[in-house]
Amino acid sequence: MKTLQVAKAGLTLIKRDALLAMLIPAPILIGVVFRYGIPALDSWLAQTLGHTAIVPQFRTMLDLMLLLLIPYLLNMAASMIMLEERDEGVSLYFAVSPPGTKGYLTGRILQPAMISVALSAAMFSLFRSSDLSMTRAIPIAFLASAASVAVCIGVVAFANNKVEGLALMKLGGLSLMGIQAPFFLSGTSQYLFSPLPSFWMTKAAIEPNNWPLFIAAGLTVSALWIWLFFRIAGYTASGRRVW
Secondary structure, rough: OHHHHHHHHHHHHHHOOOOHOOOOOOHHHHHHHHHHHHHHHHHHHHHHOOOOOHHHHHHHHHHHHHHOOOOOOOHHHHHHHHHHHHHHHHHHHHHHHOOOHHHHHHHHHHHHHHHHHHHHHHHHHHHOOOOOOHHHHHHHHHHHOOOOOOOHHHHHHHOHHHHHHHHHHHHHHHHHHHHHHHHHOOOHHHHOOOOHHHHHHHHHHHHOOHHHHHHHHHHHHHHHHHHHHHHOOOOOOOOOOOO
16 A cells, blocks of 8 residues: 555656656567567568578577566666656655655565566567477566666666656667677677676576576676665765665
8 A cells, every 4th residue: 555656656657758658558569579570571581682581590589588678668667757756856755755765666666577577478478489488488587677677776876867867778778788698609708798687588598407597697686786776876966865
Protein backbone atom coordinates (compact mmCIF):
# COMPACT_ATOMS: atom_id res chain seq x y z
CA MET A 1 0.00 0.00 0.00
CA LYS A 2 2.86 2.36 0.72
CA THR A 3 4.18 2.02 -2.82
CA LEU A 4 0.72 2.30 -4.41
CA GLN A 5 0.83 6.09 -4.06
CA VAL A 6 4.23 6.13 -5.74
CA ALA A 7 2.95 3.95 -8.60
CA LYS A 8 -0.09 6.17 -9.14
CA ALA A 9 2.10 9.27 -9.31
CA GLY A 10 4.30 7.57 -11.91
CA LEU A 11 1.28 6.60 -14.03
CA THR A 12 0.08 10.21 -13.94
CA LEU A 13 3.41 11.38 -15.34
CA ILE A 14 3.32 8.71 -18.06
CA LYS A 15 -0.18 9.76 -19.15
CA ARG A 16 0.89 13.36 -19.70
CA ASP A 17 4.16 12.49 -21.47
CA ALA A 18 3.74 11.09 -25.00
CA LEU A 19 7.31 9.77 -25.10
CA LEU A 20 6.85 7.72 -21.95
CA ALA A 21 3.41 6.53 -23.10
CA MET A 22 4.99 5.12 -26.26
CA LEU A 23 7.09 2.80 -24.12
CA ILE A 24 3.99 0.84 -23.04
CA PRO A 25 3.50 -1.06 -26.35
CA ALA A 26 7.26 -1.13 -27.01
CA PRO A 27 7.92 -4.71 -25.74
CA ILE A 28 5.48 -6.25 -28.24
CA LEU A 29 6.76 -4.08 -31.08
CA ILE A 30 10.35 -5.05 -30.29
CA GLY A 31 9.41 -8.73 -30.21
CA VAL A 32 7.66 -8.55 -33.59
CA VAL A 33 10.54 -6.67 -35.21
CA PHE A 34 13.19 -9.04 -33.85
CA ARG A 35 11.27 -12.22 -34.67
CA TYR A 36 9.81 -11.30 -38.05
CA GLY A 37 11.00 -7.90 -39.27
CA ILE A 38 14.77 -8.33 -39.12
CA PRO A 39 14.80 -11.88 -40.59
CA ALA A 40 12.48 -10.77 -43.41
CA LEU A 41 14.69 -7.78 -44.20
CA ASP A 42 17.79 -9.97 -44.09
CA SER A 43 16.21 -12.50 -46.44
CA TRP A 44 15.17 -9.76 -48.88
CA LEU A 45 18.64 -8.22 -48.88
CA ALA A 46 20.22 -11.63 -49.40
CA GLN A 47 18.04 -12.29 -52.45
CA THR A 48 18.50 -8.79 -53.83
CA LEU A 49 22.27 -8.60 -53.38
CA GLY A 50 22.96 -12.26 -53.99
CA HIS A 51 24.60 -13.20 -50.72
CA THR A 52 23.83 -15.62 -47.91
CA ALA A 53 21.44 -14.54 -45.14
CA ILE A 54 23.36 -13.71 -41.97
CA VAL A 55 20.58 -13.57 -39.35
CA PRO A 56 20.48 -17.39 -38.88
CA GLN A 57 24.05 -17.20 -37.58
CA PHE A 58 23.11 -14.65 -34.91
CA ARG A 59 19.72 -15.78 -33.65
CA THR A 60 21.04 -16.12 -30.11
CA MET A 61 22.36 -12.56 -30.23
CA LEU A 62 18.93 -11.30 -31.33
CA ASP A 63 17.26 -13.12 -28.45
CA LEU A 64 19.74 -11.65 -25.97
CA MET A 65 19.09 -8.15 -27.31
CA LEU A 66 15.36 -8.82 -26.95
CA LEU A 67 15.88 -9.85 -23.33
CA LEU A 68 17.89 -6.69 -22.63
CA LEU A 69 16.03 -4.02 -24.60
CA ILE A 70 12.68 -4.60 -22.89
CA PRO A 71 13.93 -3.94 -19.33
CA TYR A 72 16.14 -1.17 -20.69
CA LEU A 73 13.12 0.71 -22.06
CA LEU A 74 10.97 0.13 -18.99
CA ASN A 75 13.70 1.28 -16.64
CA MET A 76 14.36 4.22 -18.93
CA ALA A 77 10.78 5.32 -18.27
CA ALA A 78 11.40 4.95 -14.54
CA SER A 79 14.55 7.07 -14.72
CA MET A 80 12.77 9.80 -16.70
CA ILE A 81 10.03 9.86 -14.06
CA MET A 82 12.61 10.11 -11.27
CA LEU A 83 14.33 13.02 -13.02
CA GLU A 84 11.05 14.89 -13.44
CA GLU A 85 10.06 14.25 -9.84
CA ARG A 86 13.45 15.45 -8.67
CA ASP A 87 13.05 18.66 -10.70
CA GLU A 88 9.59 19.23 -9.18
CA GLY A 89 10.68 18.31 -5.67
CA VAL A 90 8.29 15.36 -5.58
CA SER A 91 10.99 12.90 -4.56
CA LEU A 92 11.64 14.98 -1.43
CA TYR A 93 7.91 14.94 -0.71
CA PHE A 94 7.80 11.14 -0.89
CA ALA A 95 10.80 10.95 1.46
CA VAL A 96 8.76 12.57 4.24
CA SER A 97 5.37 11.08 3.28
CA PRO A 98 3.99 7.70 4.42
CA PRO A 99 5.69 5.75 1.59
CA GLY A 100 9.02 7.13 2.76
CA THR A 101 12.31 6.80 0.91
CA LYS A 102 12.11 3.01 0.97
CA GLY A 103 8.64 3.00 -0.58
CA TYR A 104 9.67 5.55 -3.19
CA LEU A 105 12.71 3.57 -4.30
CA THR A 106 10.69 0.35 -4.31
CA GLY A 107 8.10 1.92 -6.59
CA ARG A 108 10.60 3.53 -8.91
CA ILE A 109 13.36 0.93 -9.08
CA LEU A 110 12.42 -2.47 -7.68
CA GLN A 111 8.92 -2.79 -9.10
CA PRO A 112 9.83 -1.79 -12.69
CA ALA A 113 12.80 -4.15 -12.48
CA MET A 114 10.62 -7.11 -11.47
CA ILE A 115 7.95 -6.28 -14.05
CA SER A 116 10.63 -6.12 -16.73
CA VAL A 117 11.84 -9.63 -15.81
CA ALA A 118 8.34 -11.02 -16.30
CA LEU A 119 7.85 -9.13 -19.57
CA SER A 120 11.25 -10.17 -20.92
CA ALA A 121 10.52 -13.82 -20.19
CA ALA A 122 7.05 -13.56 -21.74
CA MET A 123 8.27 -11.81 -24.89
CA PHE A 124 11.12 -14.30 -25.20
CA SER A 125 8.71 -17.24 -25.04
CA LEU A 126 6.58 -15.65 -27.77
CA PHE A 127 9.22 -14.27 -30.11
CA ARG A 128 12.46 -16.19 -29.56
CA SER A 129 14.47 -17.09 -32.62
CA SER A 130 17.14 -19.39 -31.20
CA ASP A 131 17.17 -22.67 -29.30
CA LEU A 132 18.03 -20.94 -26.02
CA SER A 133 15.96 -22.67 -23.35
CA MET A 134 13.60 -20.97 -20.92
CA THR A 135 15.59 -22.55 -18.08
CA ARG A 136 18.55 -20.42 -19.05
CA ALA A 137 16.61 -17.44 -20.44
CA ILE A 138 14.85 -16.61 -17.17
CA PRO A 139 18.10 -16.16 -15.15
CA ILE A 140 19.45 -14.12 -18.07
CA ALA A 141 16.30 -11.98 -17.88
CA PHE A 142 17.09 -11.25 -14.22
CA LEU A 143 20.62 -10.26 -15.24
CA ALA A 144 19.29 -8.07 -18.06
CA SER A 145 16.99 -6.31 -15.60
CA ALA A 146 19.84 -5.70 -13.16
CA ALA A 147 22.02 -4.37 -15.99
CA SER A 148 19.23 -2.00 -17.06
CA VAL A 149 18.72 -0.76 -13.50
CA ALA A 150 22.44 0.06 -13.32
CA VAL A 151 22.27 2.15 -16.50
CA CYS A 152 19.10 3.94 -15.48
CA ILE A 153 20.35 4.82 -11.99
CA GLY A 154 23.48 6.12 -13.70
CA VAL A 155 21.27 8.41 -15.77
CA VAL A 156 19.58 9.71 -12.62
CA ALA A 157 22.99 10.19 -11.04
CA PHE A 158 24.51 12.32 -13.80
CA ALA A 159 21.60 14.01 -15.61
CA ASN A 160 20.32 17.37 -14.41
CA ASN A 161 17.05 17.19 -16.35
CA LYS A 162 15.06 15.00 -18.73
CA VAL A 163 16.82 16.33 -21.85
CA GLU A 164 20.20 15.36 -20.46
CA GLY A 165 18.64 12.11 -19.28
CA LEU A 166 17.57 11.17 -22.81
CA ALA A 167 21.06 11.93 -24.12
CA LEU A 168 22.63 9.76 -21.43
CA MET A 169 20.17 6.96 -22.12
CA LYS A 170 21.36 6.93 -25.74
CA LEU A 171 24.93 6.83 -24.51
CA GLY A 172 23.97 4.02 -22.15
CA GLY A 173 22.92 2.06 -25.23
CA LEU A 174 26.61 1.35 -25.68
CA SER A 175 26.14 -1.23 -22.94
CA LEU A 176 24.67 -3.45 -25.68
CA MET A 177 28.19 -3.88 -27.00
CA GLY A 178 28.77 -6.38 -24.24
CA ILE A 179 26.32 -8.72 -25.97
CA GLN A 180 28.15 -8.61 -29.30
CA ALA A 181 31.69 -8.93 -27.94
CA PRO A 182 31.81 -12.73 -27.39
CA PHE A 183 30.36 -13.31 -30.86
CA PHE A 184 33.07 -11.36 -32.65
CA LEU A 185 36.09 -11.58 -30.33
CA SER A 186 37.91 -14.68 -29.25
CA GLY A 187 40.35 -15.46 -26.47
CA THR A 188 41.09 -13.08 -23.64
CA SER A 189 40.44 -9.94 -25.72
CA GLN A 190 36.69 -10.38 -25.27
CA TYR A 191 37.08 -9.88 -21.52
CA LEU A 192 37.84 -6.20 -22.15
CA PHE A 193 34.04 -5.92 -22.15
CA SER A 194 33.62 -7.80 -18.86
CA PRO A 195 32.77 -4.58 -16.92
CA LEU A 196 29.53 -4.53 -18.95
CA PRO A 197 26.88 -6.79 -17.39
CA SER A 198 25.53 -7.57 -20.86
CA PHE A 199 28.81 -9.34 -21.65
CA TRP A 200 27.97 -11.96 -19.05
CA MET A 201 24.52 -12.46 -20.59
CA THR A 202 26.15 -13.73 -23.76
CA LYS A 203 28.66 -15.86 -21.88
CA ALA A 204 25.79 -17.49 -19.98
CA ALA A 205 23.88 -18.12 -23.21
CA ILE A 206 26.63 -19.57 -25.41
CA GLU A 207 28.79 -21.45 -22.92
CA PRO A 208 27.49 -25.00 -22.37
CA ASN A 209 29.10 -25.39 -18.96
CA ASN A 210 29.23 -23.24 -15.83
CA TRP A 211 26.63 -20.77 -17.12
CA PRO A 212 25.30 -20.17 -13.55
CA LEU A 213 28.76 -18.81 -12.70
CA PHE A 214 28.49 -16.33 -15.56
CA ILE A 215 25.06 -15.26 -14.31
CA ALA A 216 26.55 -14.73 -10.84
CA ALA A 217 29.45 -12.74 -12.31
CA GLY A 218 27.04 -10.52 -14.26
CA LEU A 219 24.85 -9.90 -11.23
CA THR A 220 27.93 -9.00 -9.19
CA VAL A 221 29.11 -6.50 -11.81
CA SER A 222 25.60 -5.03 -12.00
CA ALA A 223 25.42 -4.72 -8.21
CA LEU A 224 28.71 -2.81 -8.13
CA TRP A 225 27.50 -0.34 -10.77
CA ILE A 226 24.14 0.04 -9.01
CA TRP A 227 25.83 0.71 -5.67
CA LEU A 228 28.16 3.31 -7.19
CA PHE A 229 25.47 5.17 -9.12
CA PHE A 230 22.98 4.88 -6.28
CA ARG A 231 25.35 6.71 -3.96
CA ILE A 232 25.79 9.53 -6.48
CA ALA A 233 22.10 9.76 -7.39
CA GLY A 234 21.10 10.19 -3.76
CA TYR A 235 22.04 13.87 -3.76
CA THR A 236 20.00 16.76 -5.09
CA ALA A 237 21.53 19.57 -7.19
CA SER A 238 21.86 21.65 -4.01
CA GLY A 239 23.85 18.91 -2.33
CA ARG A 240 21.08 17.69 -0.07
CA ARG A 241 21.03 13.94 0.43
CA VAL A 242 17.72 12.26 -0.41
CA TRP A 243 18.74 8.67 0.41
